Amino acid sequence: MTIREAAGQAALAILLAFLGSEAGGHFFPLEALLAGLGLILVHRCLPEAESRPRLPFFLPALAGFALICRWPHPATRLALLALVWSAGALTLPRNDRRRERLEAAAAVTLLVCLFRVAGEISAWFRLGYEEGVLVLTEGIGRVAGTSFRGGPAAAGAGLLVPFLALAAVEAGRRTGGRRLGRWIPAGALLLTWSATLAVLPRLQPAAWSSVLTLPHGERDPAADWFRIAPPLFLLALGLCWILFAPRLGSPTRGAGRPALPFCAAVLIAALLLLPAWSRTGNGPSGTRVLILGSEILDFRTPETGIHPLRQAGMFGLLPQFLEGLGYRVKVRDDLPPEGVGTAASVLVVINPVRDPDPERIRSIRDFVRRGGALLVLGDHTDIFGTQGPLNRWCDPFGIRFRFDSARPASRGWEWSLETVPHPTTAGLDASNLRFRVGTGASLETRPPARALVLARYGFSDAGDRSNSGRGGFLGDYRWTGAERIGNIPLMAERRFGSGKVVALGDTSMFQNVALPFSLRFVSGLFRWLDPLAPAPGPARWREEIAAILV
Incomplete structure (x- = not known):
């Protein structure tokens, strides 16, 4: 084995290291650097052809990695990495064996990218x-x-x-x-x-x-x-x-065969996979929002002299925040007799304690099917007896609350979350700085309902009925072996007719103490739920691609 061949194997190992890390996490800058070194090794160390490249390979590599650093989502990084490999192949003559290596690397990268995208859209x-x-x-x-x-x-x-x-x-x-x-x-x-x-x-x-x-x-x-x-x-x-x-x-x-059709297909696929779907509308439009409260909820706002822990679980800032965005908000203890469709376009249900009757469930289904939006917020382990009512609200849409609490595998949720590309998750990352999840229930989903935020490094801590009172039916805070671990759904959505349904197993991000940190997520969530919101503006990535090509 020659030094060039050994270096080529090292380049392949570096590529697999980048892909095997699932193309994300807080070590991404190091992974991008290693992948860049891999590109250079593949280009420089495999047997060279007699003719020289038509274009210096570092130019498409530099442009590609600039785009990779511009877009944060893993699927986009993979698509752009496939774009870089393909562009590199096009810079080499047909009889250059390195071209075949780059084509194979592009194929591997694209397969991994398609796998990730399939899991995110289906x-x-x-x-x-x-x-x-x-x-x-x-x-x-x-x-x-x-x-x-x-x-x-x-x-x-x-x-x-x-x-x-x-x-x-x-x-x-x-x-x-x-x-x-x-x-x-x-x-x-x-x-x-x-x-x-x-x-x-x-x-x-x-x-x-x-x-x-x-x-x-x-x-x-x-x-x-x-x-x-x-x-x-x-x-x-x-x-x-x-x-x-x-x-x-x-x-x-096929060594030395023309690869232009293959590379062109990869280029087109990579461009189509850019996440234009993560954009939201331009702002609220005076939509009416109805928040369905209950006797266990506190809609007071923070007051001077009250201990922060006593006002942490209040929701008083949520209506004020939504009104500041331009929504017309009402808080009621029950649905209006004339029907929710005449009172609001977005219905928010928070920790209900009373079971909705079948007639009410049918009316909610019709409300959503005709274009309304339903947001259901719950908490962990059937606290205050809310699990049954929560599931009756969500079950018609393929979502259920588990009798558990989703727990991180380490000391906190930082770098433990995974988000699916969606307008509601735009701007979120694994750090939990903007999502602000605390202790909540995990969710079950039946397709076409799907999870949008998952505890990638977390487990389902089963509830304990004997731990009543201040214990809130919480479990032992430890993974026992039989409990599910990894990829635990925390937030789910479902398109139903012309409407939308979103459920979250935790209410922390909507409470007074967390709302100043999660306001970007909350505003994006309501903007997506709003049936009257303006359509998304033109995708900025097209302008950036055009600028790079020019």
């Missing part, structure tokens, strides 16, 4: 992916004698996707032999993943256990499962090195 695809991982992990746990029911984040399934994409691309490039034999690498990767899930819990190196701890210093068993990524990545990377290294510098079918 509730059925995401449900099948998450439930499939839950079933597999539960089966592996039974065989290994461990209690485990983990989502994709806890099981490291997202980390495995780029390696499977590489196996698929390599299978398509191979010639000769049996067709079934081309998929042996994919099977070996899945077997490695299963063995890792079965063996790793019994090892638990002490170095990992000190990374995430509870506030009082004890190790949180939930955090251990999220440390599966480093060893799994190293195992999968080593396996891919063994399986694919012999062919890294060898010619393959």
Whole structure:
């Protein structure tokens, strides 16, 4: 193996490291730097052709990475990374072997990007992916004698996707032999993943256990499962090195063929995947908002001399904030007798304690179907007896509140959240600085309802009926093994007829103490719910793309 071939393998490893990190998180600047080095290594270190490139490769790479830093969402970064690889391939002559390498890298990146986008726009695809991982992990746990029911984040399934994409691309490039034999690498990767899930819990190196701890210093068993990524990545990377290294510098079918149609298709797909869907309208339009309160809610505003903890759970600032945005807000204890459609276009239900009768549910369904909007806000573990009424409000739309509290696997929600591209989540990130989730219930969704915000690094802490009174039926604050861990839905939405439904398992971000921090999220949420809001303005990314091309 020559130095050039070894450097090419290192470049492939760097690409997989970038993709395997699921293209996000607070380490993204380092990942982008490593991916950039990988581009340079692929271009410089593989065997060169006799003719020189028509265009310096660093120009499209520089433009591409400028765009990657401009858009924060992982799917967009992946689409733009595929764009960079494709542009690099177009700079090389047809008889340059490095062009084939760049095409393969673009194909792997695009497959991972399409996988992520499919999970974000299709509730059925995401449900099948998450439930499939839950079933597999539960089966592996039974065989290994461990209690485990983990989502994709806890099981490291997202980390495995780029390696499977590489196996698929390599299978398509191979010639000769049996067709079934081309998929042996994919099977070996899945077997490695299963063995890792079965063996790793019994090892638990002490170095990992000190990374995430509870506030009082004890190790949180939930955090251990999220440390599966480093060893799994190293195992999968080593396996891919063994399986694919012999062919890294060898010619393959179609080497030197014109790649313009392929690269053009990737370019078009990458541009279409830019998240113009994350834009919202230009502002409220005097829409009427009806907030349905109850005897357990306090709509007073903060007063001087009252201890902050006593006024933390009040909702008095919410109506004032919405009125400041231009909405016409009313707070009532019950629905108007003439029907909600005549009183408001947006109905907000917060922790109801009385069951709605069937006739009222039918009227709400008709209200939403005709274009109204319903926002349902609840809290954890059936506190104040609200779980039953909450589920009766939401069940017709495929959303339910669980008898649990969603808990972070570490000390707090910082860097533990995952958002799906949507107008309501525009501007949110994993830091929780603008979402301000506290302790709330997790949600169940039935497609076409889908989750918009998830506790990627969290678990479902089952409620405890014996912990009544001030305990609020909360559980033991620890992951027991049988509880679901990873990718826990916290916020969900459903399009129903011409209307919209949104449910949140926590009311913290709408309360007095959090609203100054979450106001951007709250305003964007109501702007999207507003059926009279102006349509989104022209997408700014088209102007930026045109400027770069010029």
